[in-house]
Amino acid sequence: MQKFYGGSLMLCPSFISKNIFYPVWDIWDKSKKLQVLKSLEKSQWKESVELELYQWQRFKDILNYAYLNSPYYKKLFDNKGLTPDSFRTRADLPLLPITRKLDVRNNLEKFLSVPYDKAELIQAKTGGSTGFSLELYFDKACQEHRNAAALRSDRWAGWNLGMVRGELWGNPPRAGSLKEKIRHELLDRVFYLDTMQINGDSIASFLNVCSQHNIEVIFGHAHSIYIYAKYIHEQRLSVAPLKGIIATSMMLLSHERELIEKVFACKVTNRYGCEEVGLIACECEKHHGMHINAENVLVEFIREDGTAADENEMAKIVVTDLRNQGMPLLRYQIEDMGSFSSRVCACGRGLPLLEKVSGRVADFLKTSNGDSVAGISLIERTLTKVIGIEQMQLVQDELERLKVNRVKGQGYTDNSDQILIGELKQVFGDDVSIDIWDVDSIPQLANGKYRFSICNL
Known part of the structure; x- marks a missing residue:
């Protein structure tokens, strides 16, 4: 299934869109x-x-x-x-x-x-x-x-x-009315890759469009x-x-x-x-x-x-x-x-x-002594230290328990998770329980975004 969206009139030179269509549209749209x-x-x-x-x-x-x-x-x-x-x-x-x-x-x-x-x-x-x-x-x-x-x-x-530009969004907008279609073709001039179902085929199609239209x-x-x-x-x-x-x-x-x-x-x-x-x-x-x-x-x-x-x-x-x-x-x-x-x-x-x-x-996690930890910064630091971890998501539902959704990456070994646990215990203390869940990917939210650190305390 095609997962990129664009138009057919984007072949006009960009200077025409910039110097004619943009000013005319402002006048038309007041x-x-x-x-x-x-x-x-x-x-x-x-x-x-x-x-x-x-x-x-x-x-x-x-x-x-x-x-x-x-x-x-x-x-x-x-x-x-x-x-x-x-x-x-x-x-x-x-x-x-x-x-x-x-x-x-x-x-x-x-x-x-x-x-x-x-x-x-x-x-x-x-x-x-x-x-x-x-x-x-x-x-x-x-x-x-x-x-x-x-x-x-x-x-x-x-x-x-x-x-013309390419955009990567979940659930990208699609022109409905005649005015929206005209605007999309002459002003917005965007091809979308729908990231809610991104895969090899959709990426290949998007790359082809980017090449054809010199995006x-x-x-x-x-x-x-x-x-x-x-x-x-x-x-x-x-x-x-x-x-x-x-x-x-x-x-x-x-x-x-x-x-x-x-x-x-x-x-x-x-x-x-x-x-x-x-x-x-x-x-x-x-x-x-x-x-x-x-x-x-x-x-x-x-x-x-x-x-x-x-x-x-x-x-x-x-x-x-x-x-x-x-x-x-x-x-x-x-x-x-x-x-x-x-x-x-x-x-x-x-x-x-x-x-x-x-x-x-809400992305700041808590330690047992009440300190706040920037989850996203912790993930960034950990990913650079631990070989074999492609992605991970930290979820804290209890003060002394941390759930880690971990995606294996290149170089992963049986020791990778132990190193990861050690890194996290340096921050949260030895008493915190760390549960690692092996997942294929980190899921997107309904709006196409990702959350890599979630504190529900």
Whole structure:
């Protein structure tokens, strides 16, 4: 069964799509996306101080808007005795309680902005990998800013408007209406490899399409791209070098990045975002940290006690959407952990840097003495130390018991599991019980993503 999706009109030159179809589509769709992109292309080179002032003004604007138009935030402000004027500097941010996923799920209608008709807002849902799915809404202007920011970061990776590209997703979208089909053929110009049923035949077909259409940029789940590259490497297939690889939606492990870059002779661009606010940060061509999408989101790094974390200190990531008037989200905790850096990137952009993302809060495992362990980092370290382990997934349902779903790899011996157990006991202690389950592969979630560390405590 064919597992890639594309169109038939993608033979037109990319410069026609870029210089004719994109501008015409914006006019037809009454969109300002290209205007926003042009503005973002300029603002990224501003000095950091100027960008910070602009970002703070955007925050004040959305704060004031939410107070006047969001029933949820109006009540929250009043209960705390706050007004938008209570926030004069970033030091005042903790005055406003953090918004959590349960707050949104339990008060959805109250989050919606009064001036907007719910039926006219754009609807989205989170994937549910944190335990439950959220229903979300945003207005058209917000969507345009999100899309423009994504286009800007795509260009950092080597893609440009009009270029045909390959994408690796689970359950890829398929054009239904006439408008969607026209857009897919003339603007999006994407061929999909459905990673929910990825196999040798589907990969071979996708490779053939990439060759026929001279696809030079691929985009998709980080681990799915790794599986794709691993198959090519193991089969010793010949592929043309790529101009860009954009990995997103999952943690990009260092050994996966290394193999992907070796196979395609191209640097991987790591991108970070979420359904709730869109793009949060992305690597530039220097690949040293991720630039925060500062014109559209304000990002905080918060300790367990609610105070602001220091530079390079791992903490909870809290974001404010600076554009969404349809459903304002202020100081929203997205259940991820990360750190920031104050260093200046060699590229010269003034955008601040997200130094590291180390996974969801739910991906952090617990030791018997109460310490938290970044599961994804532990897996990455272990895979580089233990020969013969291709993949593994850590599941913690009890404090002193760890389940390991292990996929055998090249070089596996009877001693591999004992070495693995030893490595894990160094972290969790000798009293922890470690159960190793031999599996053929780590299963995907319904949205095509993978989770390699799961804490159910």
